[in-house]
Amino acid sequence: MLKIGVKDLAKYPFLTEAGEYLKNTGLNLEQLGHPDWQPIVEKAYGRIVVASSGQIYGSDLETLDNDSELLSFIVAIILLKSAGIATLIRRFSLAESRRAERYLQQDLWVSRDKKNLELPLKIIRDLFAVNVSIDNEDFVIKVPDYLRRAIHFHEKEWKLVNRRVTNGLVYLSAHETVRLIRAELGEYINGRIQSVNVDSIPPSFRQRVEDLVSLAKKFSDTTYVSSEYPPCVKHGIEVLEKGENLPHSGRFLLATYLLSKGQTVDQIAPLFKNAPDYNERTTKYQLDHISGSSGGGTKYQCPSCDKLRSESLCFAIPDCDGIINPVQFGKKRKSP
């Protein structure tokens, strides 16, 4: 059986094995309330603050204490659940999934030569039911497993026709393999956090919980919704205004919709400023690409209502009756 060490758990603290490890140490919540453990509470708080600002919390696993890495993740969850602010939880999940993604990619890359891929492949297999195997330099997964995930990406290089496909398998690099499961990793971590129940917390945690409540205010101040937008676009804008993560497909919807309504790249770009992973250059590049002013010159069209429904981005209201694309909202009406 695969032995998962504390260093592995520091990298992937959301694994069920982390709970078992803690149980074995005999440490409980009450003990964590002791002043001796305050540095862990501070570390946990710092971890949330970093995540909420859209950064990835970095750990130097060679020099740091693995136990405190693991514990700070657990305490961060307790703080987040006590504060009960969904926005912060989502931001934290996203940042933690990016952090795990980084390690996963490293582990796939580094251990490839050592033929010691058991842990990263086990994580992918157990958490996302994808069997990844290795063929020379590449990672391979079954075509249906690939399609299920890749159809959510709009870039042409993710189309199956642009991959190497043989014997029912798709060939991927370590980076691509991890990229493919990114969204699921975030959802998994979010689900794990949601499933945790916190009844009472030690007094030493309270101040930091209050701090989190004030921190969250920053993300819920301004909500701008124009009544002319269809509900899917409104939803996307609301999510971004709250500083929460909007999946790539949601951002693509906003960009293509607003471009189709005559807005310019410079007018649209600030909308994404609040996104947890905002990067001015990347945003500009992607908007230019979507608008057709760079890249292959293809101007991307707003996705259809059908596609949005399948991506869980449709929030149809009666006014949506009879339209097949958000750009028709307000124009086309179902004939009486």
Added chain:
Amino acid sequence: MNEKNVLLIESAFKEYYFNRFDLIHVPQKATQREFGYQKFNSGMTRHLVVKNDKELHLMLMKEVPSDVYCSNAYYTFPNLPMAEKDWKGADLIFDIDAKDLALPCRKDHTIFKCGSCNNSVTELQSQCPKCGSGKFETASISCKNCITESKKEVTKLVDILTTDLNVKKEQIETYFSGNEGFHVRVTNADYEPLVSQERADLVDYIMFNGAIPESFGIKRQDNSKSLLPTFEEKGWRGRVARKLFSSKSKVPKVTREIIAGGYSAFQVQLEEIKKTMGVRVDPKVTMDIHRIFRLEGSINSKSGLVKLQCADLDSFDPFLEACLLGNDEVQIMADCPLQIRLQNKKFGPYKNEIVSLPKYAAVYMLCKGLGNAI
């Protein structure tokens, strides 16, 4: 369709359904599939459950449908409305139709029928020479070439399915569609759960839609020969290499040309490759996971020919093997300006004349709108 035609066709269909129970079976997992049928001059009846061959035969004898369909999807409750069926998965299906292949022979066997006076002509004209009307309906009689070219598409499809997508030969069933093409059904558990969008990307792979030069080693700048595909590679890279280089001795010369030509020129080459090497299937059929698809063994009312499995595709002659209606002579008024070939016999051309024909040929002309019962 006029009543007299319906009566003649229905009697021929009923006779076939009664005599050829051996050819008509429910597909595997029948109880999880939705069945449907159409009658002449009537709408579609669907959301039916047909549990076994016996129930199917009973339905065919009772209703004598013009067309019979069965879902490629499996449901928990196939007889409930679509939203409540509980979709569980679906076979992968492909439709290859000669009319979608832009074949040069099509113009030689397409008949234009005037919408007002029913006069038939073989060349598209702005006005009917008989009554001056500008409305025409088209009828097509497929030729040997249409079938040969459709078979080539099937062969390309089967090659991609088996080599790239790991579908076993025994999981692929090829059928003559009953009119102008072929249907291919894949029963492979790995592909069953794929939803519409996933099937859309799979069908793009098969059609070679959306390929970008980067995937074949051509970037916008700084190209080097080391990234170009090679003969031995599997999948589309290998196929593209074999097409581009045609022989190993030409590799150095063609490589130089490709690199000198750059990105845009290569994009054009990929478009050309798509036309010749991409499989020309109807993507809408493969993407549709709730479709009811023509049932094997049933008659296609567009022609009176039967949708039939091809044991050996190369030698399969649909005009002989799928032409299974009776051969008693019947009289019809035929207006068929082209000669047709069925059961290795030639019929026509006929110019608005009463002719005595075997039932299979009479029904073929009635189904194509090229004759009327008298």
